[in-house]
Amino acid sequence: MAWITKNSVAPIERRNEPYLSDELKRKLTDEVLTRYPTRRAATMPVLHALQEEHGWLPAQAIEEAAAFLEVSSAETMDTASFYEEYWLKPKGKYVIWVCQSLSCELLGHQRLIDALRNKLGIEVGETTPDGKFTLVTAECLGSCGSGPCALFNEKLHENLTVENLDRILDSLA
Amino acid sequence: MPLYEPVLCKRIPTPPWGEISDRKLVTYQQYVETGGYKSLDKALQMQPKEVVDIVKAAELRGRGGAGFPAGVKWSFLPPEDGKPRYLAINADESEPGTFKDRMLIDFDPHIVIEGIAICMHACRLDTSYFFLRGEYHHQREVMEHAIREAYDHRIFGPGSKLGKINDRWPQLYLHRGAGAYICGEETGLLEALEGKRGWPRIKPPFPAVAGAFGRPTIINNVETLACVTPIIEHGADWFKSMGVPPPAGSAPGTPASFGPKLYGVSGHVNRPGVYEDELGVKLSDLIEGLCCGIRGGRKFKAAIPGGISMGVLSADEYEAVLDFDVGRKHNCLGLGTAGVIVMDEGTDMVAVARNIARFFAHESCGQCTHCREGTNWMYRMLTRIETGEGTTRDLDLLLELSGSMGMMPGNNICGLSDGANWAIRTIVNKFFDEFETRVTRERGVSLAVVS
Incomplete structure (x- = not known):
């Protein structure tokens, strides 16, 4: 997880409108910066807020976050690239995280992954061409007693079977 | 002897006292109506040091995995100097x-928050971070709501009933x-x-001396802090009436497994x-009693x-x-978090080892070479063995590797690879036949068993 690095050959795609809007800056200044003794400590909440707004973290957004936190952009990139939940590439509208840790594997998580691969026509790590679903595997989601389980964005589904998987996918427009 | 009445699950219906399906969130109001925040009021009547002494006397050991006595950890703090001191609550529950x-956060967040407030009073900590x-995601919403309730009722924030600590109003942030x-x-x-990035630090200095932002910091697990609440309410002797005393003949000061x-x-x-029970429940009783046996009436293979x-x-x-002594008695690392995973007779132990190796290879932070490279080696070798492409050399190297990286051999900063080691080593050694039949023999290679 620690070894994703920025592609320094490709130029950063830029847009004129900032990702970190003045309104978001105000909100973060009032609600988040006050909680920590250093500005840098707000890195994770700032990245979470940016990702919530834009769906992922473009390089320009990370640079803006660094400027806001008064640290170098390399330091913010360092943090952003370390953690699994920060997306440095665009993702689908719904990210399906299927738990693959021991309890879920014992209870048949592979059936779920195979069913999802078939139904969505993508491999683990890919996004459907219409940009709707991204399929990934996750390590322990903390639902060992009710596995196999999967997160659909922020919603956890427990005791999953191939049948109720179909129902969940159909309900996501 | 099973627990007479639930302690941490007092408000969370749990067999044999209640039904899991009846569990629902306990609000601040309901928590107070059932005797909640009385322990905090009681603690606030005492001198901070008295509270630390009670927790120390109760011999409460950390519930997050290492089992370090919480009261002893608290007493490592240096004297106050008027500058900030922190509490970090470890709710980064990621161990498979x-x-x-x-469960505590889902249904009874206030038993944890009360423990946090008591700890802040006892250790003179002014700011707490609940690291979730x-x-x-759902637990974040529950916790944010519970923290707001606590602020509304003057547990934290300006005018808090804890009073100013280090000249600051106490705060709890998620x-x-x-x-x-x-x-x-x-x-x-x-x-x-x-x-x-979450790279573990070299110790010393220990967090109690120089932790978050270079200031004294206490880090406790959620369940540990939840235990503080009933300890203050009922006292150390009551807490020690549950669990297992130290083994007979052990040196004075040997930590026991109480509560x-x-x-x-x-x-x-x-x-x-x-489920809740006292420390020292038998694995067989847990499986056959509270868990109603193994699925399909099959035989137990491993846990x-x-x-x-x-x-x-x-x-x-x-x-x-x-209990906390299980490691010493049964050649495993310890009780850990008491997250028991039961496997029936049909389980492929090679696949189990491969799954575990993949977890550690994936989660190694990459800071120490042995762990970054070693956990990945293990995963690759176990994948080979599982698909029938492994050789006796792989098995040899696997055992050698799983004894030579980590904090215990002394070449890594944290215990992540010790976890990988113990898991892989005990599975291979205790189920050696299964591994041996899956590998092909290479000429001139011995099968050394590392215990």
């Missing part, structure tokens, strides 16, 4: 098989992680709190879930006592007593 803290793992197992390591957690414990059982059992890093108990150890 562990889901006990999640990123994947716990800090959300972003998916990294290593942030459950206490100094990795502190790095994440400071906005950096209630949440056991999260998953895998091939009929009724998986989080992991407390999160995958602890290693494995084989069928011969079905009667193992689950």
Whole structure:
């Protein structure tokens, strides 16, 4: 997880409108910066807020976050690239995280992954061409007693079977 | 002897006292109506040092995996100097098989918040960060709401009933992680709190001396702090009436296993879930009693006592007593988080080892070479063995490798690879036949067994 690095050959795609809007800056200044003794400590909440707004973290957004936190952009990139939940590439509208840790594997998580691969026509790590679903595997989601389980964005589904998987996918427009 | 009445599950319906399906969130109002926040009021009548002494006398050991006595940890703090001091609550519950803290947060967040407030008073800590793992989205909402309730009722914030600590009003903030197992390591957690990648720090200095932002910091697990609440209410002797005393003839000061414990059982059992019992329950009683036996009436093959890093108990150890001493008695790492994973006779132990190796290879933070490279080697070798392409050389190297990296051999900063070691080593040694039949023999290679 620690070894994703920025592609320094490709130029950063830029847009004129900032990702970190003045309104978001105000909100973060009032609600988040006050909680920590250093500005840098707000890195994770700032990245979470940016990702919530834009769906992922473009390089320009990370640079803006660094400027806001008064640290170098390399330091913010360092943090952003370390953690699994920060997306440095665009993702689908719904990210399906299927738990693959021991309890879920014992209870048949592979059936779920195979069913999802078939139904969505993508491999683990890919996004459907219409940009709707991204399929990934996750390590322990903390639902060992009710596995196999999967997160659909922020919603956890427990005791999953191939049948109720179909129902969940159909309900996501 | 089973627990007479639930302690941590007092407000959370749990068999045999209640039904899991009846569990619902206990609000601040309901918490107070059932005797909540009385322990805090009682603690506030005492001198901070008295509170620390009670927790020390109760011999409360940390519930997050290492089992370090909480009261002793608290007493490592240097004297106050008027500058900020922190409490970090470790709710980065990411060890596969562990889901006990999640239950406390889901249903009774105020028992934890009360423990936090008592700890802040006792240790003179003015700011607390509740470090919640990123994947716990629902729990974040519950906790944010509970923290707001606590602020509304003057547990924290300006005018708090705790009074000013270090000349500051006490605060409790939620800090959300972003998916990294290593942030459950206490100094990795502190790095994440400071906005950096979660790379564990070299100790000393220990966090109690120089932790978050270079200031004295206490880091405790959610369940540990939840235990503080009933200890203050009922006293140290009551707490020590549950659990297992130190083994006869052991040196004075040997830590025992007192108090209630949440056991999260998953895998091939009929009724998986989080149950409460005193420390020292027998594995067989846990499976056949509270969990209603193994699925499909099949035979027991193996169990992991407390999160995958602890290693494995084989069928011969079905009667193992689950207390903090389990590691010494049954050649595994320890009780860990008491997240028990049960496996029936149909389980492929090579696949189990491969799954565990993949977890550690994926979660190694990459800081120390042995762990970064070693966990990946293990995963590749076990994948080869599972698909029938492994050789005796792989098996040899696997055993050698799993004895030569980590904090115990002394070449890594944190214990992540010790977890990988113990898990893989105990599985290979206790189920050696299964591995041996899967590998092909290479000429001139011996099968050395590393214990």
